[in-house]
Amino acid sequence: MADTAEKVPAAESSSSSAEASIAVEKTEPTTTEKKKWGDVEDDDEEEANAVSELNSLSIKEEEKHESVLEEPEDSNIKAVTSGDTPYTSASRFEDLNLSPELMKGLYVEMKFEKPSKIQAISLPMIMTPPHKHLIAQAHNGSGKTTCFVLGMLSRVDPNLREPQALCICPTRELANQNVEVLQKMGKFTGIAVEVAVPERTRGVSNMRRDAVSAQVVIGTPGTIKKWIAFKKLGLNHLKILVFDEADQMLATDGFRDDSLRIMKDIERVNPTFQVLLFSATFNETVKDFVARTVKDPNQLFVKREDLALDSVKQYKVVCPNEQTKIEVIKDQIMELGDIGQTIIFVRTKVSANKLHKALAEMGYDVTSVHGSMENEDRDKIVKEFKDCLTQVLIATDVIARGFDQQRVNLVVNYNMPTKHDSGGEPDYEVYLHRVGRAGRFGRKGAVFNLLLDDRRDIEVMEKIEKYFGAHVKEIKSWNSEEEYKIALKEAGLLDE
């Protein structure tokens, strides 16, 4: 892997004046009977509220300021602890007892100043014995990656040349990205990381490799399973297992079977290992499952209405037909000039190819990425985009989650995200994740939802608005350049 350090998210905890005013209530240690996450999140009854007041440290937004930069971490994160271990929110990295090498990585390499809100709350929970499991929900772009990467680095023994931390991700892109973050943050620690994703060379010689000696392994389910099966990934010293995009990793239509299998394999060897589950979204179904699967976890969560990023303005455009969508892309989106990078999400791989071809034939410089491409092509396209060599990327939902590129200011939903099985119901989680590709760490951004002029699309959009309690403004004429300009100015992406 080439050195890609500078593309790695580095600003997760860069400070702003807004942060100074955030009050963190340090509640006394709570002695809590185990509370299922679902009990609290369904804040339908007073009972739930009572629980969260009594048993949680509740970190509240201190004041609403009309700041231009709305930081996602300004909003409420509720914590529910399990057991009687006291946790104190870490307002500074110094509070965490990290090694000097790790501190240097944070300050010098990552250029962090202090923990973001989710980091301040979750890191003590991750690091304090008896190392309880953790389920953590936090906004897109709020620094979740740092939480578990730092968690892994701090819990690993650099002198033991055995795998001790394992992180499982839904896509190779995400695995690679997390590896880069870990390498950068752990640069001075001497901790090694290995990425477990399908090799370029699909073939035989794969399993002739040596057993992994790196302390940290990050990868996708299939390859990890394979390494375990072939005894290339020893589990004897594994003490921490991380699921990135955990709701997807544990969803029935996701990677549930693989994930459970890996968990069981580890549990057999080491019953006391710690599990960390991170995502911006956890729907009710997944939540229930998680509550039954992971025992007595500490829990952090965000209310659905607080989850939409205020810094990203959302718009909808009703297009008379499919062809006009392409014209919108061509005449409006592609002609915008310098507003940063853009991701155009489409529903299928075929649409990705079609749109790519259509735009290329009109002379536009775009690239596209989806799961049927050769792995090395995928890597290359994504790297080019991260290096800012390309401005507009057409993509399926491969990169809907987690993809961190701070210069993405505009997301276009060429197709709205819908669930396949339930008759065109909106996929709320995917929508939120797509939107989250813009506005990383509180930056400004905009989303254009291109709707076909039929009931289905209109309804999907309405339901999404209702679900998140967010207003999505309409661009009244799909071909009015002026309206798009106004929208972008409003979003803060265009000057006068």
Place this chain on the structure above:
DNA sequence: AAAAAAT
């Protein structure tokens, strides 16, 4: 349908 990856 997409995603991972190979039973």
